[in-house]
Amino acid sequence: MENIKERLFAELKELTGLHGASGFEQPVVKRLYESFKPLVDEVFVDPMGNLYAVKKGTMPGPNSMVIAHSDEVASVVKSVDAKGFLRIDRLFGQVEPLLVGRKVAVKGHFGVIGVKPGHLQDEQERRRTPKYQELYVDVGAKSAEEVQQMGIRIGDPVTYISELDRFTNPDLVCGKALDDRLGCAVLLELLRQLQEKEFPGTFYAVVSVQEEVGLRGAQVATYRVNPDFAYVLDTVPCGGTPDVPEAELPIDIGKGPVFPLVSGGFIRGNIMQAGMRNLLIKTAEAHDISYQLATVCVEGGTSDVSTVHLVREGIPTGVIAIPRRYSHSPIETADLNDALAALALLQILVSVPPAPEEIAFFA
Numbered sequence: 001m002e003n004i005k006e007r008l009f010a011e012l013k014e015l016t017g018l019h020g021a022s023g024f025e026q027p028v029v030k031r032l033y034e035s036f037k038p039l040v041d042e043v044f045v046d047p048m049g050n051l052y053a054v055k056k057g058t059m060p061g062p063n064s065m066v067i068a069h070s071d072e073v074a075s076v077v078k079s080v081d082a083k084g085f086l087r088i089d090r091l092f093g094q095v096e097p098l099l100v101g102r103k104v105a106v107k108g109h110f111g112v113i114g115v116k117p118g119h120l121q122d123e124q125e126r127r128r129t130p131k132y133q134e135l136y137v138d139v140g141a142k143s144a145e146e147v148q149q150m151g152i153r154i155g156d157p158v159t160y161i162s163e164l165d166r167f168t169n170p171d172l173v174c175g176k177a178l179d180d181r182l183g184c185a186v187l188l189e190l191l192r193q194l195q196e197k198e199f200p201g202t203f204y205a206v207v208s209v210q211e212e213v214g215l216r217g218a219q220v221a222t223y224r225v226n227p228d229f230a231y232v233l234d235t236v237p238c239g240g241t242p243d244v245p246e247a248e249l250p251i252d253i254g255k256g257p258v259f260p261l262v263s264g265g266f267i268r269g270n271i272m273q274a275g276m277r278n279l280l281i282k283t284a285e286a287h288d289i290s291y292q293l294a295t296v297c298v299e300g301g302t303s304d305v306s307t308v309h310l311v312r313e314g315i316p317t318g319v320i321a322i323p324r325r326y327s328h329s330p331i332e333t334a335d336l337n338d339a340l341a342a343l344a345l346l347q348i349l350v351s352v353p354p355a356p357e358e359i360a361f362f363a
Contacts, residue, residue: 004343005336008185011035013164014223015181020214021074021157022091025049028070032207032228033185039191041309045143050221051207061200062353064240065227066190066274066302067181068234069139069211070175073328075099077106077137080148080228084141085114088132088158093328102330103161104137107152110161157291162330165311171336172253178298178332179322180211183233184241186322199351201228211304215268216306222311229316229359231349233305235334235353236260236296236321237267249294251323253335256290257342258321263295264302270309271348275316275359280345289345317358320345328360 016094020028029051036053037043043053073093078085087107137158143146166174187205194203196198204225207219211234222230239245240252252260259280261272284291296302309317310342320342325333 001335002254004189005340008336009166009190009341011185011188012173012178012182014186015179019157019159020070020072020177021076021159022071024074024157024212025070028080028181028184029209030116032070032188035093036191036205037187039195046224048217048220049209050217052221052225053205055191055194055201055203055205057201059198059200061202062228063202063204063225064350065206065222065225066187066233066350067205067206067208067221067308068187068271069180069208069217069304070184071209071212072159072179072181073212073227076328077152077154079145079154080152080170082144083290084139084143085149086111086137086152086158088135088137090132094136094160095328097098099135100130100236104158105161106137106139106158107149107150108157109139109152111158113139114138130218133140138301145192147248153154156218157169160330169255172333173336174331176330176332179235179327182322182324182334186339186346187233189343190346192349193347196317197347197351199353201353203350208304215302215304215307219307219311222308222315226312227315228356229354230267230308230318232303232305232308232317232319233346234319234321235324235332236294236303237301237305237327238323238325241325246310249296251292251294253323253325253333253338255292255338255340256322257345258292258294258323260294260303260319260321261295262297263319264306265298268306269302270317270319272303272305272319273309273316274361275354276316279354279358280318280320283348284345287344287348289307289341293342
């Protein structure tokens with residue numbers, strides 16, 4: 001298990017080191033394509049950018065799908081002024097308090113979000129966070145022409161620079177884009193583990209794009225695969241810190257993967273299908289895998305499940321979410337043991353797929 005944990009950390013470090021904003025996931029998808037290819041029977045990318053790895057079982061059976069997303073929160077370049085400073089627009093997820101004074105990447109170039117010198121700020125300025133329209137990126141250029149020579153254009157993504165680190169407790173990791181590169185790393189390890197297992201049917205490991213901006217890739221991918229059932233593998237915001245009341249979000253890192261039974265807002269959300277809910281709980285308990293139950297009923301507090309379960313005639317879909325602290329920040333924090341527990345659970349679910357009656361509405 002320690003070898004798997006170290007391999008998972010190494011993969012996660014490489015994946016989080018890549019920059020893949022929504023709509024600009026090419027580096028991440030390319031890296032995973034190369035990693036998936038020797039492990040499966042077929043691998044391909046659709047026109048939208050979703051990645052599919054197809055592994056055929058040793059006997060007839062259902063089509064199953066596990067989906068994780070490749071994109072990360074980001075901003076985009078809105079304009080360039082005469083002195084070479086970039087103004088930005090929100091793509092999704094990045095918020096003003098987490099941007100001021102940060103290191104960022106723009107089209108392969110290093111940059112920083114500028115901040116007014118503290119000794120020049122008045123009392124009111126010290127107490128407020130600059131609005132998005134006030135933020136600017138300094139890429140070390142002296143003119144708009146120099147920015148153009150660097151290859152930076154309007155619409156280019158702006159992502160955090162934040163290398164994956166370990167705490168004194170090496171099971172705890174911290175960095176950008178754990179949402180959802182951690183899910184991608186687990187999906188890669190799942191394919192490795194399936195090399196030594198027999199299973200019925202056909203398994204589709206899917207890496208979706210544009211999850212952070214409306215769950216777009218997952219809708220296209222699920223329609224193409226048309227699985228008999230699916231599992232969404234993502235991360236989920238959690239509590240356990242002084243600024244999140246336990247009654248508000250009673251889940252934490254280190255206590256096992258989370259099954260979000262109700263998630264998202266009124267318009268775009270999910271109530272986990274009854275059969276899948278029972279299957280996840282029953283399987284985890286039968287194999288002594290720790291898990292947490294949660295409701296995350298806030299706008300944006302959802303995952304690809306909100307679109308996957310609505311495709312075609314409706315897809316029975318379960319959610320296995322790895323808890324993370326400090327969501328959508330450069331210091332997202334997770335416990336590798338939760339990822340290993342999610343991996344163990346998925347190995348069982350894919351190797352021994354449920355019978356149709358197990359995931360029926362009246363199961």
